[in-house]
Amino acid sequence: MYPESQRNAPKSLAMLTVSMVVFGSIGIFRRMIPLPSALIAFFRGAIGSLFLLAFLRLRGKKTFHNTPAKTVMLLALSGAVIAFNWILLFEAYNYTSVSVATLCYYMEPVIVILLSAVLFREKLTMRKGICALLAFAGMILISGVAEGGLPQAGELKGILFGLGAAVLYSSVVLMNRFLRGVDAFEKTVIQLGAAAIVMVPYLLLTGEFAGNKWTFSTAMLLLFVGVVHTGICYALYFGSMDSLRMQTVAIFSYLDPITALFLSALILHEKLTLFGLIGAVLILGSAIMSEVE
Numbered sequence: 001m002y003p004e005s006q007r008n009a010p011k012s013l014a015m016l017t018v019s020m021v022v023f024g025s026i027g028i029f030r031r032m033i034p035l036p037s038a039l040i041a042f043f044r045g046a047i048g049s050l051f052l053l054a055f056l057r058l059r060g061k062k063t064f065h066n067t068p069a070k071t072v073m074l075l076a077l078s079g080a081v082i083a084f085n086w087i088l089l090f091e092a093y094n095y096t097s098v099s100v101a102t103l104c105y106y107m108e109p110v111i112v113i114l115l116s117a118v119l120f121r122e123k124l125t126m127r128k129g130i131c132a133l134l135a136f137a138g139m140i141l142i143s144g145v146a147e148g149g150l151p152q153a154g155e156l157k158g159i160l161f162g163l164g165a166a167v168l169y170s171s172v173v174l175m176n177r178f179l180r181g182v183d184a185f186e187k188t189v190i191q192l193g194a195a196a197i198v199m200v201p202y203l204l205l206t207g208e209f210a211g212n213k214w215t216f217s218t219a220m221l222l223l224f225v226g227v228v229h230t231g232i233c234y235a236l237y238f239g240s241m242d243s244l245r246m247q248t249v250a251i252f253s254y255l256d257p258i259t260a261l262f263l264s265a266l267i268l269h270e271k272l273t274l275f276g277l278i279g280a281v282l283i284l285g286s287a288i289m290s291e292v293e
Contacts, residue, residue, distance in 0.1 A: 024259025047226025079194025096158025104162025
């Protein structure tokens with residue numbers, strides 16, 4: 001007989017694959033929702049956290065009964081960072097193509113490598129150093145600089161928003177190093193809830209709660225992003241981890257940008273140039289290689 005984890009591996013791999021493919025479509029949905037990025041981030045966090053909390057309760061699981069206050073505070077801080085990470089990513093989708101915004105966002109593994117070397121004095125191996133250089137070269141290629149000049153102002157703004165989102169997500173990854181032993185579902189509920197809460201004063205200060213045109217389709221798309229892209233996909237993602245190696249999870253996570261590239265070309269008719277395609281291969285290839293031990 002095979003161990004329980006091995007018997008569940010095919011199911012877990014399917015769950016992981018579905019979650020990554022659906023994650024990869026969020027840029028398409030953002031383009032279809034005519035609301036400010038901060039408002040989308042608020043509803044994504046609120047709906048996603050409530051869905052996951054209900055999911056845990058339906059499973060009869062006690063929540064937050066042994067979570068130290070210090071851990072909750074750190075989770076809340078990381079949740080606040082996640083909220084602004086979403087805002088920058090959603091704004092990147094507005095100013096540049098979904099494919100370019102996604103590739104900028106997936107500079108995150110390389111940024112984590114560099115920040116870890118600076119902040120935690122982790123040894124920067126030759127392989128990881130080469131990965132960082134290749135990713136940087138890929139970034140130059142997708143920016144259009146190699147094809148004859150700087151990108152236009154709007155395109156450049158989208159690239160910077162995407163890179164800013166990658167930096168913020170990198171900081172969340174580094175914060176999670178101090179959150180060992182916390183249940184993944186509970187951690188996500190707190191982070192998503194904090195992401196929604198921190199958006200409230202921001203939205204009130206910017207006035208983005210008011211002046212929006214709501215339609216039935218807008219509400220349904222927003223509900224879909226909150227329930228499916230956030231609640232269900234996070235449940236599938238974390239539910240798959242018990243039977244899979246973390247390296248497998250890390251490598252399969254790159255189905256997300258690959259799906260985004262495919263869907264942006266198929267649905268939005270966005271196409272990368274030859275230099276852009278080479279840049280995409282360099283960024284994704286170096287990111288995957290940085291995950292392989």
